[in-house]
Amino acid sequence: MTRKDFLKNACNACLSVTLTGTLISSCTPTQYISGKIQKDGITILKTDFVIHKGKNQGYNSFIIVRNETLLYPICVHRISDADYAAVWMRCTHQGTELQVSGDMLQCAAHGSEFNKRGIVTNGPAGSNLRSFPVKVNGNEIFIDLRKLS
Structure with a gap:
């Protein structure tokens, strides 16, 4: 995707949301958490x-972990109740902090795109995002910051 196409699509999306207020009411805000820093990683729940929407319960497809000890945030996607993907939100092209849009991470600087597992789907970035091993134990999700997965 070229920068021109990216800007055109972004403007069209903003206009669409503005004109149809129902989209705004159905969107859930991005969930930011700090997590619990431990010796080898970070734990979230x-x-x-x-x-919670009234009597119904649903799930955010992702949350963003922001912590003062991290240089960039970590995006954690919920694939299923037992499968989560954690990626560093730093573009591999020139180091810009990425933005999350559904199942994609996008670079506002040059238009690179990555899927929820951090695999580059559109350049100019030439390499995948740093991803972290994730272990699920009961209600806890441990993101191992020592290794690349």
Whole structure:
């Protein structure tokens, strides 16, 4: 996607949201958490993904972990109740902090795109995002910051 196409699509999306207020009411805000820093990583909870809408319960597809010890945030996507993907939100092209849009991470600087597992789907970035091993134990999700996965 070229920068021109990216800007055109972004403007069309903003206009669409402005003209149809129903989209705004159906969107859930991005969930930011700080997590619990431990020796080898960071722990978050499965319940951090839960959304309550009246009597119904749903799940955010992702949350963003922001912590003062991290240089960039980590995006954690919920694939299923037992499968989560954690990626560093730093573009591999020139280091810009990425933005999350559904199942994609996008670079506002040059238009690179990555899927929820951090695999580059559109350049100019030439390499995948740093991803972290994730272990689920009961209600806890441990993101191992020592290794690349």
